[in-house]
Amino acid sequence: xxxxxxxxxxxxxxxxxxxxxxxxxxxxxxxxxxxxxxxxxxxxxxxxxxxxxxxxxxxxxxxxxxxxxxxxxxxxxxxxxxxxxxxxxxxxxxxxxxxxxxxxxxxxxxxxxxxxxxxxxxxxxxxxxxxxxxxxxxxxxxxxxxxxxxxxxxxxxxxxxxxxxxxxxxxxxxxxxxxxxxxxxxxxxxxxxxxxxxxxxxxxxxxxxxxxxxxxxxxxxxxxxxxxxxxxxxxxxxxxxxxxxxxxxxxxxxxxxxxxxxxxxxxxxxxxxxxxxxxxxxxxxxxxxxxxxxxxxxxxxxxxxxxxxxxxxxxxxxxxxxxxxxxxxxxxxxxxxxxxxxxxxxxxxxxxxxxxxxxxxxxxxxxxxxxxxxx
Amino acid sequence: xxxxxxxxxxxxxxxxxxxxxxxxxxxxxxxxxxxxxxxxxxxxxxxxxxxxxxxxxxxxxxxxxxxxxxxxxxxxxxxxxxxxxxxxxxxxxxxxxxxxxxxxxxxxxxxxxxxxxxxxxxxxxxxxxxxxxxxxx
Amino acid sequence: xxxxxxxxxxxxxxxxxxxxxxxxxxxxxxxxxxxxxxxxxxxxxxxxxxxxxxxxxxxxxxxxxxxxxxxxxxxxxxxxxxxxxxxxxxxxxxxxxxxxxxxxxxxxxxxxxxxxxxxxxxxxxxxxxxxxxxxxxxxxxxxxxxxxxxxxx
Numbered sequence: 001x002x003x004x005x006x007x008x009x010x011x012x013x014x015x016x017x018x019x020x021x022x023x024x025x026x027x028x029x030x031x032x033x034x035x036x037x038x039x040x041x042x043x044x045x046x047x048x049x050x051x052x053x054x055x056x057x058x059x060x061x062x063x064x065x066x067x068x069x070x071x072x073x074x075x076x077x078x079x080x081x082x083x084x085x086x087x088x089x090x091x092x093x094x095x096x097x098x099x100x101x102x103x104x105x106x107x108x109x110x111x112x113x114x115x116x117x118x119x120x121x122x123x124x125x126x127x128x129x130x131x132x133x134x135x136x137x138x139x140x141x142x143x144x145x146x147x148x149x150x151x152x153x154x155x156x157x158x159x160x161x162x163x164x165x166x167x168x169x170x171x172x173x174x175x176x177x178x179x180x181x182x183x184x185x186x187x188x189x190x191x192x193x194x195x196x197x198x199x200x201x202x203x204x205x206x207x208x209x210x211x212x213x214x215x216x217x218x219x220x221x222x223x224x225x226x227x228x229x230x231x232x233x234x235x236x237x238x239x240x241x242x243x244x245x246x247x248x249x250x251x252x253x254x255x256x257x258x259x260x261x262x263x264x265x266x267x268x269x270x271x272x273x274x275x276x277x278x279x280x281x282x283x284x285x286x287x288x289x290x291x292x293x294x295x296x297x298x299x300x301x302x303x304x305x306x307x308x309x310x311x312x313x314x315x316x317x318x319x320x321x322x323x324x325x326x327x328x329x330x331x332x333x334x335x336x337x338x339x340x341x342x343x344x345x346x347x348x349x350x351x352x353x354x355x356x357x358x359x360x361x362x363x364x365x366x367x368x369x370x371x372x373x374x375x
Numbered sequence: 376x377x378x379x380x381x382x383x384x385x386x387x388x389x390x391x392x393x394x395x396x397x398x399x400x401x402x403x404x405x406x407x408x409x410x411x412x413x414x415x416x417x418x419x420x421x422x423x424x425x426x427x428x429x430x431x432x433x434x435x436x437x438x439x440x441x442x443x444x445x446x447x448x449x450x451x452x453x454x455x456x457x458x459x460x461x462x463x464x465x466x467x468x469x470x471x472x473x474x475x476x477x478x479x480x481x482x483x484x485x486x487x488x489x490x491x492x493x494x495x496x497x498x499x500x501x502x503x504x505x506x507x508x509x510x511x512x
Numbered sequence: 513x514x515x516x517x518x519x520x521x522x523x524x525x526x527x528x529x530x531x532x533x534x535x536x537x538x539x540x541x542x543x544x545x546x547x548x549x550x551x552x553x554x555x556x557x558x559x560x561x562x563x564x565x566x567x568x569x570x571x572x573x574x575x576x577x578x579x580x581x582x583x584x585x586x587x588x589x590x591x592x593x594x595x596x597x598x599x600x601x602x603x604x605x606x607x608x609x610x611x612x613x614x615x616x617x618x619x620x621x622x623x624x625x626x627x628x629x630x631x632x633x634x635x636x637x638x639x640x641x642x643x644x645x646x647x648x649x650x651x652x653x654x655x656x657x658x659x660x661x662x663x664x665x
Contacts, residue, residue, distance in 0.1 A: 104412075471573075502580065505578075
């Protein structure tokens with residue numbers, strides 16, 4: 001009886017926990033707090049934060065409890081991440097909920113989405129310089145795309161061991177868009193530039209909206225076939241939305257499917273951050289490089305917008321460049337906030353959605369390109 | 376291996392340069408295509424929408440003429456007006472409307488919100504143009 | 513319980529909207545009965561809901577005691593749901609019983625992502641309100657009347 005009790009007590013989480021578990025549980029609680037109290041990406045941070053709690057309850061191996069044990073329920077759910085299933089499904093949902101018309105109305109703004117992807121490649125170089133393996137460096141660089149699903153997709157293909165830290169870094173920085181971006185945007189623009197008003201976008205016909213996903217997939221994926229899983233489903237989702245006759249499927253994609261997948265993705269990515277796997281020197285490096293990557297992406301977009309203004313007759317507000325990182329729609333919302341600080345009646349939100357959406361396409365192409373380079 | 380040496384050894388420069396070039400050209404290509412798409416589609420678009428727009432442009436909205444308000448206090452408001460006026464002697468004229476309502480509530484006056492609204496509707500109270508209100512009688 | 517298209521059509525705010533767009537909007541707009549003295553928005557709190565007046569009379573007051581009143585159908589309250597820093601800048605109180613339509617700030621943001629032209633039309637109308645009312649927030653009030661009888665706001 002006594003032996004049984006001692007054995008039981010030794011197998012409790014209290015007995016097996018060490019300081020690393022405590023650190024991770026605190027991180028999980030911070031995520032949940034940021035999501036619920038601060039409204040920073042609550043749909044992502046709450047499941048991830050709770051997943052961190054689940055992943056860091058100390059368990060003994062053999063019972064099939066840990067996400068890294070082959071026979072555990074969490075492991076099967078995690079296969080959606082490691083096999084790259086969840087990110088494309090999320091992209092399909094994003095496609096089914098996104099109206100591309102601001103981008104179609106002023107396609108030149110797409111270049112801002114391309115410019116912001118500089119962050120990916122500059123960080124890739126930085127990670128190589130810091131001694132990361134090329135595949136790891138590519139996975140770290142993609143954090144600059146500010147696109148959680150893309151980062152997870154590429155990391156699952158190239159450096160599966162780093163999924164936890166990279167996903168956490170990517171989603172953390174996405175949630176911190178309102179904190180990270182404004183100082184960079186203000187630093188790189190003058191008040192006069194921030195006051196620039198954008199001309200009203202032209203009306204986009206339904207036919208254009210229907211044709212766009214068809215030509216989009218063909219043009220982008222013939223150029224970068226490795227972006228097919230992500231862009232394929234993004235454009236499919238958008239076609240379902242715009243075709244009208246497939247509204248039922250679009251509703252499923254943008255509601256039940258994306259919600260289910262987001263829960264599973266957030267939960268399993270959070271649970272994959274077990275203290276012994278997560279709290280390493282590499283994770284620290286990933287977080288630092290992730291922040292740098294995000295900063296460079298923001299700055300690249302803004303600077304490129306200023307360069308474009310030298311050639312454009314109708315000037316664009318350079319703040320829009322910051323929306324080129326693909327955190328939809330948060331970075332567009334930040335553009336709106338920073339613009340309104342100078343002029344409360346200047347509405348940039350609609351215009352910022354154009355580089356924002358093209359940033360999603362750009363980061364998926366970037367991921368595809370990096371993936372193909374590493375094969 | 377670290378630093379520039381690591382980048383060169385792993386062919387990093389070429390990959391980064393080529394990578395950003397591909398992303399740029401991909402989006403530039405798509406951007407160019409989109410910018411031409413609507414022109415191309417105009418051949419097929421019907422013109423009904425334009426005609427409708429033109430029609431809309433010629434439709435003028437009837438102007439609404441405002442008549443000068445005649446300030447006439449209904450009998451049932453006379454007593455309430457006296458009470459509210461008494462309150463504003465303490466806060467001056469022009470006065471803060473929320474402050475007047477607050478004082479009326481503290482004084483236990485009946486339905487202060489709707490009474491103030493009746494004053495405004497009847498033109499007994501008017502905005503002074505600076506965010507405060509003033510008695511017209 | 514959501515509102516109906518006819519109600520929206522009767523508002524100047526939605527005059528430029530097509531039936532299809534209004535059909536989309538009715539799904540996210542809910543009517544709400546308010547009673548005299550009820551507070552719709554509290555200054556300084558997160559701006560979560562946008563209101564459109566259907567009936568009744570309302571007062572919006574500010575920190576320094578400034579206020580304006582709204583009496584017309586179609587007047588709006590709570591434009592801070594789309595304007596930085598997404599906190600209500602004034603306290604809106606019902607002066608009489610009435611009815612308002614409500615839209616959540618999150619739904620407005622969703623429209624921006626999902627239907628840009630619709631959001632653009634909506635924002636254009638809101639823009640007018642912001643321009644008109646921002647002096648109350650900044651405290652720089654010109655010598656114009658604040659009692660807004662214009663159904664466009």
